[in-house]
Amino acid sequence: MTNHWNDIANADAIMMIGANPAENHPASFGHIMDAIDKGAKLISVDPRFTRSSARAHIYAPMRSGTDIAFIGGMINYVISDIEDHPENYNLEYIENYTNSLYLLDPDFQGPADLEGLFSGYEGSNNETDDTKRKYDKSDWAWQTDSQGIPLRATSLNDPNCVFQHLKSHFSRYTPTMVNAICGTPEDTFLEVCQTYAAVGKAGKTGTIMYAMGTTQHTHGAQNIRSYCILQLLLGNIGCAGGGINALRGESNVQGSTDHCLLFHILPGYLKVPQSVDSSLADYIARSTPTSNDPLSLNWWKNTPKYIVSLLKAWYGDAATSANDFGFHYLPKINAGQNYSHISLFEAMDDGIIKGLMCWGQNVAVGGPNANLERSAMDKLDWLVVADMWQTETANFWQRPGADPTDIQTEVFLLPALSSYEKEGSVTNSSRWSQWRYKCADGPGEAEDDLYMLTAIYRELKELYETEGGPNAEAITNLTWDYGSGHPDVHKVAKEINGYDLTTGKLMATFGALKDNGDTTSGNWLYCHSYVEPGTDATAPDGNRAARRDPTDTSGIGLYSNWSWCWPVNRRIIYNRASVDLDGNPWDAAQPVITWTGSGWTGDVPDGGAPPMNQGGYYPFIMKPEGLSRLYGPGMAEGPIPEHYEPWESPIDNPMSNQQSNPAFKIWRPEEQGSTSEYPYVCSTYRISEHWQGGQMTRNNPWLVKLQPEPFCEMSEELAADKGIENGDRVIVRSKRGEVNVVAVVTKRFKPFEMNGTTVHQVGVVWHWGYTGLSTGDSANLLTPHVGDANTMIPEYKAFLVNVEKAD
């Protein structure tokens, strides 16, 4: 989240799209209700009327996978309205804080000119050759002066500026086109536009709450880009009650991302080394952005300090300037290659990956194309599962249809403790790192993750020391100073914060980290979280995550002395965009920061410099150019979001001849279902009563009592067509597999009437599997092995199925 959970209460309008917070983030609804009590309008955009929709003022149905068309239509409405009623929008924000005025390369062309593609595509429409499914992005760059500083138009009317390019691009997204793609009735769509655009006025804010319904598409990252563009045009980023707010799906998913549980980053979002980086200097040169613009702070210029401090935290005395601080110990990926979930399981299926450690994750239920992923594990030499239960993943060799005598994989199940049985920090969607205490002993031999990792580390170290091996020093030189017995989690937290090696004291903030080896920090973003005792009277022993002051002095619910928030306890990031050029808040009633003439009050500002009119810098300090990107040339499939259909879609793309995203990798073209065989759109989702792969809830009798079986929701119209009665058992089939589940026939799904075409959609919950107290088929038996062009997150949310009554 750019903002935080409590801040939702400050919004004047809330749009839930790709999210169902009432069911999947129930606690958030208290904040939503607080906003509604103050007059906020709640909008639910969803293929299905959900428990969240039940509380919304406006419900807009939208076919799965069509967010860009829907939001593109809203952007079209807003841009027209900005021109007609500029007084209703914050033009100072749009002109000064976004790249709206940047001048593009005159050679740049977009989908209106190129049949749905942008300049520089290496293939042709609907390219099937994987090596050509990508762009040469040179035409996408904006114009710069001789110093590399972006050239800006003097007015938003300049035909070559970003704003005008957005205008012409999104002018194709008319309400009629939105209806033809999304199936949203035009009057409902316009009601959403009018309601949400009302927060474009300076001093008004709206927030977008999104989750996996947004991201899990072949164009998921561009879905989010479209939300960002809308929010920037409405001047909502950086302000209280605004922002772009990802509802993370698990209590510590933000923490796991911060600490690099993804393949493409190191802790603190440092870029992962690539095979082309022959030295630390090469890595720094490749990964450190530069800017010659004196108005741009370009925060990532500090990359050298962060990577060297990280290496010093990991390798201690073994990290010296002579050995590039141990840079060569780090694994390096091949440039351009993806190593995320789908890729890993394809590599297992190809016999390349021979061992898998599955930590608190039930991939046999949660992974896409479950039949494929379960059988890919047959090819492993070994599998380690650390979990509180014997999950479907641990039991993959006993799954229905498999013969255990054919499977040679050796499986180790490490019994794990629950969050209540161990101490440590959890970082929530608000970016708050909150310290938790152990309140009960776990059962049997169950241990915490830190203990298990330490035990494995000690074994590995001994093996490498006695037997050697490739890159053995990467293990043998690791610092692991967490005590000799059970590892001390406070020592880990302190290492993450980092030390000044010249004094031996904990670092106070990342501003003082150095690139000469004098400082350590396991994650620069968390430097400031665990400081010397006495530095912060509210922090027990210096541990700011353990702060528990429930009072709010900000007036906007920042609760700045409750836990700790990255970066440097800044509760709303990009908050320099919440004030005008003189430092006065757009919304005087809900100020995030305010310039007093000599300093800032309120939240921790994004840097302490004075306002822009008094020599301060641009507000979006994490971008090298300092301004937020309405136009984003870093994306794989284009600098402006364009609607493409999901990989499996019931219709031809009404927008262009380019059917689906031109840049994602197609792993298994033979597994694409056709509309004739599989005529209905299907989405997968969660319900309040169960959680993720189900191991924690399907083994809980109280929750099984509430939701005892998996089900498929469908409209009354489709059920009538197919002779299905409510409560019948039905078979839902895709090209990849089938599930046998209960039919829930409901008014909450309606057929989409799309400019004369009728499309049915159904939905199947995915929590179930073949192990535990409550068993049933996982919807992931149906989902495809394709993913987003930028992130390769699987397209769980839109694919094709058929539905029949079970015999």
Added chain:
Amino acid sequence: MADKAFLYDATRCTACRGCQTACNQWNENDEEIPTVENGVDAVNTGSYENPPELSPHTWVKIRFAEVERNNKLSWLFTRLACMHCTEASCANVCPTNAISHLEDGFVLIDQDWCIGCGYCVQACPYGVPHKDEETGTARKCTSCIDRRDNGYEPACIKACPPGALSYGDRSDMLSLGRQRVTALGGDATLYGENELGGLNVLYVLDDSPEVYGLPAEPKLATSNAIGQWIGGLLTAGLITALPLWFIFKRKNQIAAGELNEGGAK
């Protein structure tokens, strides 16, 4: 002691059913929970509404109803549980006075005195008490008397994320409810203010009670003492003269205000 009340705001409820789970957990209503050991067969009957009815072991549940109003779909959520009526049919018809009002207005079935005659089950206009065949007694929401006596709010109240449930002095709940109804406008109504002498569970509804499946004019079941006594004797079957004497003595003592066990109103 001032009357206490719950306030349920149906326009804030998200039907997460944290209340149902918290109730089961606190009150250890485990008997019909599906487990491998007890073999209870839990099935989905084509609804989110599980279990489908209140029972001796389900004291609160949320009803889900898909209703079209003004050409718009509503998914209405209604809390079903004991209404803790001032004019309580269950207490009226109870032959042993096992059902009585606490000092703060909530209605409690004393499990030690319930003989399982089932009159309350029949009499309740909301279909709340259910007889547990194993214990032979009628069971329902206790208002978490054990928690409240120790300074904690009821389990369902504590669990509710969107603030649909509140608990406090009945007068405060009435004014909060009236505020909410005024803010909602239209056909919004506060249910329970006067029904059956005033309920100790108040409902904020954005429509008439019937739309939410609540009786607009719930009827009080009146007592028929002699008939109930005969019925009570038949049901009890093995009741002998001595316990009968105790029962009579207790009933008379309660009437005379000499006995506070269970709390006489």
